[in-house]
Amino acid sequence: MLNPKSSPTAPPANECAGAQIIQRMNPNRAIHIEPFKVACSSCNLRELCLPVGLSQPDLERLDRLVATRRNVNRGDTLFRAGDSFQSLYAVRTGFFKTCVSAEDGRDQVTGFQMAGELLGLDGISNDRHACDAVALEDSQVCVIPYNQLESLSREFNDLQHQFHKIMSREIVRDHGVMLLLGSMRAEERLAAFLLNLTQRLQARGFSASSLVLRMTREEIGSYLGLKLETVSRTFSKFQEEGLLEVKQRQIRIIDQTGLQRLVNSAAC
Amino acid sequence: MLNPKSSPTAPPANECAGAQIIQRMNPNRAIHIEPFKVACSSCNLRELCLPVGLSQPDLERLDRLVATRRNVNRGDTLFRAGDSFQSLYAVRTGFFKTCVSAEDGRDQVTGFQMAGELLGLDGISNDRHACDAVALEDSQVCVIPYNQLESLSREFNDLQHQFHKIMSREIVRDHGVMLLLGSMRAEERLAAFLLNLTQRLQARGFSASSLVLRMTREEIGSYLGLKLETVSRTFSKFQEEGLLEVKQRQIRIIDQTGLQRLVNSAAC
DNA sequence: CGCGAGCTTGATGCCGATCAATGCATGTGG
DNA sequence: CCACATGCATTGATCGGCATCAAGCTCGCG
Numbered sequence: 166m167l168n169p170k171s172s173p174t175a176p177p178a179n180e181c182a183g184a185q186i187i188q189r190m191n192p193n194r195a196i197h198i199e200p201f202k203v204a205c206s207s208c209n210l211r212e213l214c215l216p217v218g219l220s221q222p223d224l225e226r227l228d229r230l231v232a233t234r235r236n237v238n239r240g241d242t243l244f245r246a247g248d249s250f251q252s253l254y255a256v257r258t259g260f261f262k263t264c265v266s267a268e269d270g271r272d273q274v275t276g277f278q279m280a281g282e283l284l285g286l287d288g289i290s291n292d293r294h295a296c297d298a299v300a301l302e303d304s305q306v307c308v309i310p311y312n313q314l315e316s317l318s319r320e321f322n323d324l325q326h327q328f329h330k331i332m333s334r335e336i337v338r339d340h341g342v343m344l345l346l347g348s349m350r351a352e353e354r355l356a357a358f359l360l361n362l363t364q365r366l367q368a369r370g371f372s373a374s375s376l377v378l379r380m381t382r383e384e385i386g387s388y389l390g391l392k393l394e395t396v397s398r399t400f401s402k403f404q405e406e407g408l409l410e411v412k413q414r415q416i417r418i419i420d421q422t423g424l425q426r427l428v429n430s431a432a433c
Numbered sequence: 434m435l436n437p438k439s440s441p442t443a444p445p446a447n448e449c450a451g452a453q454i455i456q457r458m459n460p461n462r463a464i465h466i467e468p469f470k471v472a473c474s475s476c477n478l479r480e481l482c483l484p485v486g487l488s489q490p491d492l493e494r495l496d497r498l499v500a501t502r503r504n505v506n507r508g509d510t511l512f513r514a515g516d517s518f519q520s521l522y523a524v525r526t527g528f529f530k531t532c533v534s535a536e537d538g539r540d541q542v543t544g545f546q547m548a549g550e551l552l553g554l555d556g557i558s559n560d561r562h563a564c565d566a567v568a569l570e571d572s573q574v575c576v577i578p579y580n581q582l583e584s585l586s587r588e589f590n591d592l593q594h595q596f597h598k599i600m601s602r603e604i605v606r607d608h609g610v611m612l613l614l615g616s617m618r619a620e621e622r623l624a625a626f627l628l629n630l631t632q633r634l635q636a637r638g639f640s641a642s643s644l645v646l647r648m649t650r651e652e653i654g655s656y657l658g659l660k661l662e663t664v665s666r667t668f669s670k671f672q673e674e675g676l677l678e679v680k681q682r683q684i685r686i687i688d689q690t691g692l693q694r695l696v697n698s699a700a701c
Numbered sequence: 702c703g704c705g706a707g708c709t710t711g712a713t714g715c716c717g718a719t720c721a722a723t724g725c726a727t728g729t730g731g
Numbered sequence: 732c733c734a735c736a737t738g739c740a741t742t743g744a745t746c747g748g749c750a751t752c753a754a755g756c757t758c759g760c761g
Contacts, residue, residue, distance in 0.1 A: 265608045268697050273612040287608065289601035296608060315594065319587045326583065332600045333557035339607035340533045340555065340564060344541040346614035347658035351717065382740065390615035395717055397741055413726085413740075429536050619749070649707065660750055665709055681708075681757080 203257075204228040205307075213281030213368065214255050215309070215327060223321045230317055231255070233308045243284060243298040243306060250288030252308050256280050259304020260379040263287075264387070265296045274388040276338075277301075277362075277380065280369060283331055285311075301379040346390045349428075354389040355399045356427040359409075363418060374421070378414040471525075472496040473575075481549030481636065482523050483577070483595060491589045498585055499523070501576045511552060511566040511574060518556030520576045524548050527572020528647040531555075532655070533564045542656040544606075545569075545630075545648065548637060551599055553579075569647040614658045617696075622657040623667045624695040627677075631686060642689070646682040 205216045206224040216224055234257065237243050243254060243261065256278050263284065266272035275296060278284055284306065287295040318325035345354055367373045378385070382393040382400075389396070403409040408424055410417040418424065473484045474492040484492055502525065505511050511522060511529065524546050531552065534540035543564060546552055552574065555563040586593035613622055635641045646653070650661040650668075657664070671677040676692055678685040686692065 265612050267612060267616075271612070271616050273608075273615045275608045275611050286601055287605050289597050290605050295605045315590070315597070319590070319593065322583070322587070325587065329557050329583070329600070331558075332597070332604070333554055335604050336600070336607065337555050337558050337563045339604065339611065340541075340543045343543055343607065343610055343614060344533050344535060344539070346611060347541045347655065348535075348539050381738090387615065392718055393740080394719085394742085397739095398717090401741070650709095651707085661708080662710085662751085663749060665707095666749095669709070 205231055208257075210255075210257065210281040215283065215324070215331070217327050219321070219323050219327070223324055226317060226321065227324065230313050231307045231309050235306050235308055237261075237300040237304045237306065239300055239302045239304075241300055243300065244288075244294045245297045246294055248288075248294045250285065250292050250294050250311065252285065252310050253288075253314065254284040254298075254306040254308060256282050256284065257305045257307055259306075260301045261298050261304065262301055262380060262384060262388075263296045263298050272387065274380075274384050275342075277388070279365060283335075286332055286335055301384075342388075351389075351391055351395050351399050352402070353427055353430075354391065355385075355396065355403070356408075356424040358385065358389055359416070359418065360421075360424055360428060363421075374418045376416050376418075378416060473499055476525075478523075478525065478549040483551065483592070483599070485595050487589070487591050487595070491592055494585060494589065495592065498581050499575045499577050503574050503576055505529075505568040505572045505574065507568055507570045507572075509568055511568065512556075512562045513565045514562055516556075516562045518553065518560050518562055518579065520553065520578050521556075521582065522552040522566070522574040522576060524550050524552065525573045525575055527574075528569045529566050529572065530569055530648060530652060530656075531564045531566050540655065542648075542652050543610075545656070547633060551603075554600055554603055569652075610656075619657075619659055619663050619667050620670070621696055621698075622659065623653075623664065623671070624676075624692040626653065626657055627684070627686065628689075628692055628696065631689075642686045644684050644686075646684060 204224075205211055205214070205227045206221070208214070208216070211217070211224075216227060219227065235243075235254070237259070244250075246265065258280055261278040261284060262274050263276045263278065264272050264274045278298075284298050285294065289311070314328065318328055345357055349357065363373050363376060366376055380388075382396045385391075386393045386396045391399075400409065400411045403424075404411045406423075408418070408420045410419060472492075473479055473482070473495045474489070476482070476484070479485070479492075484495060487495065503511075503522070505527070512518075514533065526548055529546040529552060530542050531544045531546065532540050532542045546566075552566050553562065557579065582596065586596055613625055617625065630646075631641050631644060634644055648656075650664045653659075654661045654664045659667075668677065668679045671692075672679045674691075676686070676688045676695075678687060
C-alpha cells in the first residue's frame with residue numbers, strides 16, 4: 166500500500182528510501198528491477214558493505230562470488246526462522262526488518278536493515294535461520310553463498326577481516342539495543358532510535374533532518390519494547406515540544422541536539 | 434596486575450563453580466593456579482569451546498596458538514571498554530559478566546560467561562573493546578591472540594567455521610535477550626534466566642536443579658532490565674509458589690516445568 | 702563485636718499498558 | 732463517484748506492574 170501495486174516492471178514508489186538511493190546513484194536503473202550486472206567492484210554501496218577496504222584483485226574475486234540477486238516485494242519474506250541457511254544477503258535497495266518469535270507467538274523486531282547492510286548472520290550458528298527477514302518495501306538483495314564466502318575469505322585476509330568486523334559490529338549493536346531496552350524510558354528510546362536511523366541514512370547520502378519511516382508504529386514499538394500507542398504518543402509529545410514535525414510516516418527533525426540531549430540525559 | 438596477590442599457589446574459593454569444575458574434572462589441578470600446560474587438545478572444555486569439531490592436527494596447531502593463560506581475581510576486570518583489542522579470551526575456570534555503559538553512567542550487564550565461553554568478540558569491530566569484562570569469582574582465561582587466530586583459521590576450515598558459529602551464536606543469543614527485554618514480564622524474565630543458567634551448567638556436568646548464583650541481585654536485575662528489589666521479590670514469589678528454594682545465592686529448582694510454563698505462557 | 706555489603710519486605714507513586722473511540726488515507730465494489 | 736471496508740495512527744481514560752523510597756534483616760569479615 167505504501168508502494169502500491171508495483172507491477173513487477175513499475176518503478177518502486179518514488180518517496181521510498183530505496184528508490185531515492187537508486188535514483189541518486191544511477192537514475193537509469195530505477196526503471197528496471199534487474200538492470201544489468203552490477204558488480205561489487207562498481208557498486209555504489211561498496212564503502213558500506215562487505216567490500217570495504219578490499220583491493221582491486223580481491224574485489225574481482227568477490228564479484229564472481231556475488232553473482233545473483235534477488236527481488237523481494239514489500240511484505241514478502243527473504244527467509245524465515247527454521248529455513249535452511251545457505252547464503253547471506255546484502256541489501257542493495259529497499260528496507261527490511263528482522264524478527265524473532267517465541268513459541269507463544271510473541272515476537273520482537275530485532276533490527277531494521279537498509280542498503281549496504283548484511284542479513285542472515287544468525288543462520289551460521291545452526292545452519293538454520295533463527296529469525297524472519299521481511300521486506301518493508303520492494304527490495305533487492307545480493308545473494309552471497311556462505312560456503313563460498315568462507316573459502317574466499319581463507320584466501321583474502323582483508324575480506325576475512327572485514328567479515329569478522331561486520332559480525333562483531335552486529336554484536337556491539339545488539340548490546341546497545343539491550344542497553345536501550347533494559348534501562349531507557351520511552352522518550353529516550355524513541356529519540357535514540359530516530360538518531361540512529363538518521364545517522365545511517367546520512368551515511369548513505371540522505372538528509373540528516375528529514376526521513377520517511379518505512380515501518381509502522383507497531384514495528385517501531387516492537388523494536389523498542391513499547392506498545393504502538395506509546396510510540397504514537399511520544400511522537401506527538403516530541404512534536405509539541407518542537408523537536409520534530411510528524412506527518413504520519415514523514416518525519417522532519419527540528420531540534421537534533423534536543424533529541425541527543427534526551428538520549429544522554431540518563432538516569433535522572 | 435589483575436592477579437596480584439593471591440599467592441599463585443592458593444586454591445580458588447571452594448564453593449565457586451569454577452573450582453567445582455576443576456575438581457570434578459581433574460582434582461589434582463585445583464591446587465595450583467598455573468599447573469602445567471593444559472593444551473586445548475587435552476582440555477576438558479574442548480567440547481564446549483573453540484576446538485569443537487577440530488581434528489587432531491588442527492588441535493595441535495591451536496595448542497600452539499593458545500599458549501598463555503591469565504588469572505583474574507574476583508572483582509577485577511579482564512578488559513574495559515576502550516582498551517585496545519588484541520586477544521579473545523576463553524573462560525577456563527570461573528565466571529564473568531560483561532557490561533556496556535552509556536555516557537551518563539547508566540550501565541547494562543550484557544551477559545554472563547562461564548567455563549568454555551568466549552569473551553571479547555565485541556572488540557573486533559573497532560580494534561577496541563566495547564564493553565567491560567569483570568570476573569565474578571577468581572577465574573582463569575586462555576588468551577587467544579586474535580590476529581593469530583585469523584591466520585590459523587585461514588588454514589583450517591573447521592576452525593574457521595567453528596569460530597564463525599561462535600560469533601553467530603552470540604548474535605542469536607543477543608536476539609533472545611532482546612525478546613526477553615522487549616516483551617516479557619518480570620516473572621517470565623527471571624524464569625527464563627534461571628532455566629538458561631541451569632541448562633548451561635548442566636552442559637558442564639552440574640546438577641540441573643541446584644545452583645549457586647555468582648552474581649548479585651543487582652547484576653541479575655541489570656541483565657534482565659529490572660531493579661534489584663523486583664528480582665528479590667520475584668525470587669520470594671517463586672519460593673512461595675513452590676517453584677524454587679532460595680537461600681541467598683543458593684538456589685534449588687523444585688518445579689522446573691513450572692518455570693518452563695512461565696516462560697512459554699506468553700502474552701497472556 | 703560491630704560494620705557494611707547485599708538481601709528482603711513494605712508503602713506509595715508513576716510510566717507505560719490496556720481498552721476504547723475517533724480520525725485519516727487508501728483501496729474496492731456497487 | 733460515492734459508500735464502505737480496511738489498515739494505520741491518534742487521543743483519551745483507566746489500570747497495573749514495576750520503580751522508588753524506606754526500613755530492617757543476614758551474613759561474612761576485619
